[in-house]
Amino acid sequence: EAGVTQFPSHSVIEKGQTVTLRCDPISGHDNLYWYRRVMGKEIKFLLHFVKESKQDESGMPNNRFLAERTGGTYSTLKVQPAELEDSGVYFCASSRINEKLFFGSGTQLSVL
Amino acid sequence: EDQVTQSPEALRLQEGESSSLNCSYTVSGLRGLFWYRQDPGKGPEFLFTLYSAGEEKEKERLKATLTKKESFLHITAPKPEDSATYLCAVQFYNTDKLIFGTGTRLQVFP
Numbered sequence A: 001e002a003g004v005t006q007f008p009s010h011s012v013i014e015k016g017q018t019v020t021l022r023c024d025p026i027s028g029h030d031n032l033y034w035y036r037r038v039m040g041k042e043i044k045f046l047l048h049f050v051k052e053s054k055q056d057e058s059g060m061p062n063n064r065f066l067a068e069r070t071g072g073t074y075s076t077l078k079v080q081p082a083e084l085e086d087s088g089v090y091f092c093a094s095s096r097i098n099e100k101l102f103f104g105s106g107t108q109l110s111v112l
Numbered sequence B: 001e002d003q004v005t006q007s008p009e010a011l012r013l014q015e016g017e018s019s020s021l022n023c024s025y026t027v028s029g030l031r032g033l034f035w036y037r038q039d040p041g042k043g044p045e046f047l048f049t050l051y052s053a054g055e056e057k058e059k060e061r062l063k064a065t066l067t068k069k070e071s072f073l074h075i076t077a078p079k080p081e082d083s084a085t086y087l088c089a090v091q092f093y094n095t096d097k098l099i100f101g102t103g104t105r106l107q108v109f110p
Helices: none
Strands: A004-005 A010-013 A019-023 A030-035 A044-050 A053-056 A065-068 A075-079 A088-095 A105-110 B005-009 B012-014 B017-024 B029-039 B046-049 B056-059 B062-066 B070-075 B082-093 B104-109
Touching: A004 A065, A004 A088, A004 B029, A019 A088, A030 A075, A044 A065, A105 B082, B005 B082, B012 B017, B017 B029, B017 B082, B029 B062, B029 B070, B046 B056, B046 B062
Parallel strands: A010 A105, B012 B104
Antiparallel strands: A004 A019, A019 A075, A030 A044, A030 A088, A044 A053, A065 A075, A088 A105, B005 B017, B017 B070, B029 B046, B029 B082, B056 B062, B062 B070, B082 B104
16 A cells, blocks of 8 residues: 655745645555654644545644645645744644544755 | 654664654644654655654654554664664645654664
């Protein structure tokens, strides 16, 4: 079974630019989550999709972040415009309803 | 505010030297407590879920226990391949999101 796949694995951009992160969940997983770890801090929740619907977006830092999940399959997380404090590792996770989460390897985002 | 605290931050063990990692929490309405293992450059990998005080789960050299305010991850006779960061996370009833601790970085030397 293929795992959760994230693209790109690394991204280096300048402040003010736009970056789009992509997550391909495990096939058949209705739940999709985005989490983020900034330097030295704990992993923090950003948002949760059930199929194509946003179930909980309470962790989204501000309106520079936009997440979508087209057709309930893959998801994208766009940061526009990026700021220095957006640097960190962005993790995607997926699961079947009420089952354990499988995490991707993350996207390391560096904003210079 | 709901909080998860892990200790120690880092732990160095000799191969075969057993020890325990701690995760304390102040979440009200706990739905579940989760342990994950994370290797460098990888995402967290699920180990255990505990749901109620007194519950224990085991997997190879790892054993997780839960009380009303904390959980322990016991590592018996560790091997170098057990070296990783161990993360604790809690979930409460009205949401699916996980609240993570900062982790314990474990190094096991031969």
